[in-house]
Amino acid sequence: MKVRLEENAYGKNAVNLSKIIRHPGYHEFRQITVNVSLQGDFESAHTEGDNTKILPTDTQKNTVYALAKEHFTSAIEDFALHLAGHFITTQPQVSQATIDITEHVYSRMLFDGTEHPHAYIGGGSEKRTALIVQNAAGTTVNAGIKDLLILKTTDSGFEHYIKDRYTTLKETADRILATQCVASWNYNGLVTGYTQQFNDIRNTLLKTFAYHKSLSVQQTLFAMGQAVLEQYPSVKDISLKMPNKHHIPFNLEPFGMNNQNEIFIATDEPYGYITGTITRE
Numbered sequence: 001m002k003v004r005l006e007e008n009a010y011g012k013n014a015v016n017l018s019k020i021i022r023h024p025g026y027h028e029f030r031q032i033t034v035n036v037s038l039q040g041d042f043e044s045a046h047t048e049g050d051n052t053k054i055l056p057t058d059t060q061k062n063t064v065y066a067l068a069k070e071h072f073t074s075a076i077e078d079f080a081l082h083l084a085g086h087f088i089t090t091q092p093q094v095s096q097a098t099i100d101i102t103e104h105v106y107s108r109m110l111f112d113g114t115e116h117p118h119a120y121i122g123g124g125s126e127k128r129t130a131l132i133v134q135n136a137a138g139t140t141v142n143a144g145i146k147d148l149l150i151l152k153t154t155d156s157g158f159e160h161y162i163k164d165r166y167t168t169l170k171e172t173a174d175r176i177l178a179t180q181c182v183a184s185w186n187y188n189g190l191v192t193g194y195t196q197q198f199n200d201i202r203n204t205l206l207k208t209f210a211y212h213k214s215l216s217v218q219q220t221l222f223a224m225g226q227a228v229l230e231q232y233p234s235v236k237d238i239s240l241k242m243p244n245k246h247h248i249p250f251n252l253e254p255f256g257m258n259n260q261n262e263i264f265i266a267t268d269e270p271y272g273y274i275t276g277t278i279t280r281e
């Protein structure tokens with residue numbers, strides 16, 4: 001039987017790297033996880049076991065650490081762009097380099113209103129992400145946030161949905177809305193000041209979530225994406241993933257008590273999963 005190699009890629013995943021940037025009197029600390037993935041002329045490696053065009057994934061991992069010394073100095077997008085450019089320009093057999101970086105958030109410890117010069121506290125589940133794809137057609141920059149746990153205690157309802165013989169869900173005009181949000185957006189070309197853009201977009205997402213009078217997760221997701229596209233011409237499109245982390249009112253009637261929307265059972269699974277991409281018309 002004749003078979004042929006279709007799409008293929010290889011690289012090193014989960015390259016965990018931390019860096020201290022030492023300044024007189026204070027330190028900066030960064031921690032990232034890097035995935036490198038290369039595409040190109042690797043057919044003979046698969047069909048003949050010919051490794052002469054293979055840059056070992058071990059070398060790719062070493063390259064991430066080595067280039068971090070000089071080139072991981074600001075936003076993860078900038079470091080990812082440098083890494084992608086390195087593999088494309090030094091390896092002629094590589095036609096596409098994909099660099100995916102996740103940054104783990106740390107904030108400085110604060111004592112009596114003063115930031116400690118070298119002690120940090122982890123940022124919980126939230127992470128910042130950058131995904132760079134470089135090939136002959138150009139370079140795309142995707143930035144985002146993942147595992148952003150956000151919740152509001154009112155201004156959320158879910159009513160007027162389909163009811164059939166299997167429906168048990170009660171309509172509510174006032175519920176908890178909670179999600180562990182993933183947001184990622186593509187920029188129109190390159191941007192100056194990735195961290196400022198990231199902080200501004202993150203703030204817009206949070207503010208829209210907080211102030212939106214939500215009729216459903218779907219409607220809030222759309223409003224969050226729309227706000228970003230309206231305020232940032234640099235953003236081409238935005239994708240959101242919003243698992244509905246249900247908080248279901250607990251029945252206190254067996255105990256002769258009236259639950260006035262105060263006591264809930266927080267359930268992890270199963271969960272509603274709402275996703276969408278919003279783009280300009």
Ligand SMILES: O=c1[nH]c(=O)c2[nH]c(=O)[nH]c2[nH]1
Pocket residue numbers: 158169215216217218244272
């Ligand atoms: O905002 C919501 N969207 C749904 O599609 C849905 N389905 C459901 O059971 N609860 C909710 N909530």
